[in-house]
Amino acid sequence: MAKRIISGIIIGLLLLAVIMTDYRVIFLIVFLGSLVGLYEFYSSLNNIKHTPFSFVGYILTMTIYSALGALSIFHIDKIVILKFIPLIIILVLVSSAAIIIKNPDKYSFTGAAEAIFGTFYVSYLLSYIVLIRINNGNGHIFLIFMFIGIVSADSMALFSGTLFGKHKFMPKISPNKTLEGAVGSVIGTMLIMLLSGYCFNLALPGVLYIPYYHSLILGALISIFAQMGDLMASSIKRYTGLKDFGNLIPGHGGILDRCDSIIFVAVFFYFYMTMFLL
Numbered sequence: 001m002a003k004r005i006i007s008g009i010i011i012g013l014l015l016l017a018v019i020m021t022d023y024r025v026i027f028l029i030v031f032l033g034s035l036v037g038l039y040e041f042y043s044s045l046n047n048i049k050h051t052p053f054s055f056v057g058y059i060l061t062m063t064i065y066s067a068l069g070a071l072s073i074f075h076i077d078k079i080v081i082l083k084f085i086p087l088i089i090i091l092v093l094v095s096s097a098a099i100i101i102k103n104p105d106k107y108s109f110t111g112a113a114e115a116i117f118g119t120f121y122v123s124y125l126l127s128y129i130v131l132i133r134i135n136n137g138n139g140h141i142f143l144i145f146m147f148i149g150i151v152s153a154d155s156m157a158l159f160s161g162t163l164f165g166k167h168k169f170m171p172k173i174s175p176n177k178t179l180e181g182a183v184g185s186v187i188g189t190m191l192i193m194l195l196s197g198y199c200f201n202l203a204l205p206g207v208l209y210i211p212y213y214h215s216l217i218l219g220a221l222i223s224i225f226a227q228m229g230d231l232m233a234s235s236i237k238r239y240t241g242l243k244d245f246g247n248l249i250p251g252h253g254g255i256l257d258r259c260d261s262i263i264f265v266a267v268f269f270y271f272y273m274t275m276f277l278l
Contacts, residue, residue: 011249011258012151019143023133024073026143030130031065034123037255040245041118047240052114053107056096060116061123063088068127072134126259128266135270136278138208145196145210146269149222150261152192153185157227160184174234186223193219214276218269225268226261233260 018026038061042054067085070076096112132146133139161181169179197215200208233256237245246254 011252015147016144019133019140019147023130023139026133027065027069027072027130030126033255033259034061034065034126036248037122037126037245037259038118040254040256041122041236042115044236044240044242044245045114045118047242050111050114051107052111052118053096053099054115056092056112056115057119057123059092060089060119063092064119064123064127068130072130121263122256125263125267128270129262132266132270132273135274141200141204141208142269142273142277145193145200145218146222146265148196149189149193149219149269150226150265152189152219153223153226154230154261156188156192156223157181157185160188170231173231173238177231182227185227186220189223190216190219193222210277218272221268221272222265225264229260229262229264232264233257 018029035058038054038057042052042057045052063085093112096115100107100109100112129143132143135142157177158181161176161178161184164180164184165178167179168175169177169182171177193215194212197210197212200210233245237243244253245256248254249258252258
């Protein structure tokens with residue numbers, strides 16, 4: 001537990017430093033994190049003798065982040081990017097089909113499907129962290145606000161479950177989770193986000209204003225999506241017979257173990273931010 005707490009504090013401080021630096025730094029870190037996370041996902045499938053087309057996933061990941069880099073760093077027109085992405089994806093899929101047809105005993109469509117799902121689940125969904133950061137001049141503030149919600153959701157679930165947990169919640173997927181922990185996470189995150197929104201509004205007058213009802217809504221939905229992400233990762237680990245996706249982060253496991261709560265939240269937060277907060 002001590003190792004987990006120390007690692008968590010260090011990760012939190014590094015994350016804050018990265019968010020506040022140039023957006024190209026967070027682009028690079030999310031890109032590298034996606035590659036590592038994708039490797040962990042494919043390795044988990046190897047544990048049950050599945051052979052995903054990992055090269056397909058890595059090529060598609062390169063495509064996603066090349067497009068994102070072209071948009072955010074080189075400011076290439078969005079229309080130009082959209083013309084080339086489908087072409088690359090089609091070429092990758094056709095090449096995969098050709099390999100399967102040529103080597104049916106070694107490769108299968110299941111491996112191709114697992115590769116594509118992994119790319120979407122890890123690389124594509126995590127890329128929304130970069131989109132939040134580059135979306136407007138206050139992207140770094142919104143990212144901090146989002147991560148406050150995610151950390152609150154995890155912490156309040158643990159706190160509520162430890163103190164009040166009696167009724168099991170999804171025991172087949174995650175035996176230690178309780179209904180009281182899930183509900184406590186939602187309520188606690190709503191209150192913390194309300195307080196955080198108040199502090200942001202107070203500290204940044206004229207720069208940013210987050211209506212308090214949005215803070216409450218975000219608190220509830222961030223908690224729900226964070227818990228869904230955690231349960232999704234737990235179901236994959238249970239299916240593949242793993243306790244953790246990796247051991248890269250002491251006390252926390254691998255990249256996917258640490259990012260499971262972020263994956264769904266980042267997508268939801270991006271669309272909520274662009275639709276209601278900008």
